[in-house]
Amino acid sequence: MARTSTAARPSKQTIPTQDKISIALTVNNVERTLQVSPWTTLLDALRDHLELTGTKKGCDHGQCGACTVLVEGRRIISCLTLAVMKDGAKVTTIEGLAANGALHPLQQAFIDHDAFQCGYCTPGQICSAAGLLAEGKAKTVNEIRELMSGNICRCGAYPNIVAAIQQAMGQTGEKS
Amino acid sequence: MINFQYVRANDVADAVRHIATDPTAKFIAGGTNLIDLMKDDVERPSRLIDISRLPLNTVEETTDGGLRIGALVPNSDLAYHPLVQSRYPLLTSAILAGASQQLRNMASTGGNLLQRTRCAYFYDTATPCNKRTPGSGCSAINGLNRIHAILGTSEACIATHPSDMCVALAALDATVHVTGPDGERTIMFADFHRLPGDTPQRDTNLRPNEIITAIALPAPRFVTNYSYLKIRDRLSYAFALVSIAAALELEGGTIADARLALGGVAHKPWRDTGAEAALRGQPANQATFTRAADLLLRDAKGFEHNAFKIDLARRGIARTLTQAANGTPQSQADKKVR
Known part of the structure; x- marks a missing residue:
């Protein structure tokens, strides 16, 4: 934190490779044990180690939201998260939202409202929206748009995404 | 990596x-x-x-009526904490103006203070940058400097501090609690971040091996007449071109006390106590606000692509002070600037 230079380490210096670290993650209600390097992101752990490729790598810099997953029920950016730091955590990805053979209300709403074109951002959009519903802070369209602004849709399906989330908010309200 | x-x-x-x-x-x-x-x-x-x-994730009331915010409290939890929303609404508003909800869920209070500039040259290791590689030169001074600083710059660096939260913390007289090898100490928020001078590689006055443990706020003030206005290239999820935190205490139509701090304009959150003094005792009107803005910007210096920020800041300050005086703070969801 108090380091005075960002490039303190000479560029050619190599750091002895740390042995892989064993971590446990409960991913979509299944306990998984995996061996990761310290620099393995949660996104790469999900995609490359656990072969859960629903979560997408967009920018890999926390600017697009395609890699959004839920950790302990909160939406986070998995490309900027080190897997080793989430040892013991409960992770939910797009593959874990459907339950008992039924689509999650958000998944159904995205279909109903045609809330995607290419679909690349969709897993992140839906996981982010699931986090948004759990937070309960968004009530108006403006609030939905603001609190979903971390998820970029290059195709520009935003109006339909907002409509889908509104539908899911209604469904959630009826059930609870 | x-x-x-x-x-x-x-x-x-x-x-x-x-x-x-x-x-x-x-x-x-x-x-x-x-x-x-x-x-x-x-x-x-x-x-x-x-x-x-580490167990640094609580928000607690202090004996002097203030708050002690653990350094690991996530930005989102802090923004939505009932005591922050009710007693320090300027802080809530500033936090919610920054980043995205996913990032706010991850980012810590202490880390927010320590984030680095988003100057593109700092990020581009193929270009010289005095902040990244001291002595190599500044690519921004004669480069694409549209987002860069207009106040407190040096020949070595014209980068800005990117935080919104810190602008509110500066306005609210926060203190930073740190622990190091020599024990604990407290740093006034105004003394925490640095101007670039000839050592732009140093963003803060943290000493080697110190860790931020908490941010403290004094007893609440400015609960009614405040506003945080963030002006940027898109309506959400972008860094500020200029942001303004304004807070007033009014007695009738007269300003009894004022706080004024800017983001996106300097290497640190830019609070100007001189401009605040110029507001005190004056009628809360446009002439007063413009005079304070002119005073705050008296030494502003634009570069090839960012000179527009001076006028943007001048108008933004007057607008934000008007919002504060009217008790109609800028909404971070409804983007209309009223």
């Missing part, structure tokens, strides 16, 4: 012990900025000390 060692700290003393053993180690909490910088090879720590599990 380059290889590095990973170690998890057990408590604050353990964290300080770990960092003192390795001059190229860094703490990691939320990681939202550090991991990004590591992917771009701008930050090259040999070791990351994971402090994310």
Whole structure:
């Protein structure tokens, strides 16, 4: 934190490779044990180690939201998260939202409202929206748009995404 | 990302012990900025000390009527904390103006203070940058400097501090609590961040091996007449071109006390107590607000692409003070500037 230079380490210096670290993650209600390097992101752990490729790598810099997953029920950016730091955590990805053979209300709403074109951002959009519903802070369209602004849709399906989330908010309200 | 060692700290003393053993180690909490910088090879720590599990994640009332915010409280939790929303609404508003909800869920309070500039040249290791490689030169001064600073710049660096939260903390007289090898100390918020001078590689006055443990706020003021206005290139999820935190205490139509701080214009959150003094005792009207803005911007200096910020800041200050005086703070969801 108090380091005075960002490039303190000479560029050619190599750091002895740390042995892989064993971590446990409960991913979509299944306990998984995996061996990761310290620099393995949660996104790469999900995609490359656990072969859960629903979560997408967009920018890999926390600017697009395609890699959004839920950790302990909160939406986070998995490309900027080190897997080793989430040892013991409960992770939910797009593959874990459907339950008992039924689509999650958000998944159904995205279909109903045609809330995607290419679909690349969709897993992140839906996981982010699931986090948004759990937070309960968004009530108006403006609030939905603001609190979903971390998820970029290059195709520009935003109006339909907002409509889908509104539908899911209604469904959630009826059930609870 | 380059290889590095990973170690998890057990408590604050353990964290300080770990960092003192390795001059190229860094703490990691939320990681939202550090991991990004590591992917771009701008930050090259040999070791990351994971402090994310330390018990620094509570918001507590203090005996003087203020709040003590643990350094690991996530930005989103802080913004939505009932005591912050009710007693320090300026802070809530500023936090919600920054980043995205996902990033706010990850980013820590202490880490927000320590985030680095988003100057594109700082991120681009193919270009000279005095902040990244001291003595190599500044690419921004004669480069694409549209987002850069207009106040407190030096010939070595014209980068800005990117935080919104810190602008509110500066306005609200926060203090930063740190622990290091020599024990604990408290830093006034105005003294925490630095101007670039000839050492732009140093963003803050933290000493080697110190860790932020908490941010403290004094007893609440400015609960009614405040506003945080952030002006940027898109309506959400973008860094400020100019942001303004304004807070007033009014007696009738007269300003009894004022706070005024800007983001996006300097190497640190830019609070101007001289401009605040110029507001005090004056009628809360446009003439007063414009005079304070002119005073705050008296030494502003534009570069090739960012001179527009001076006029933007002048108008923004007057607008934000008007919002504060009217008790109609800028909504961070409804983007209309009233």
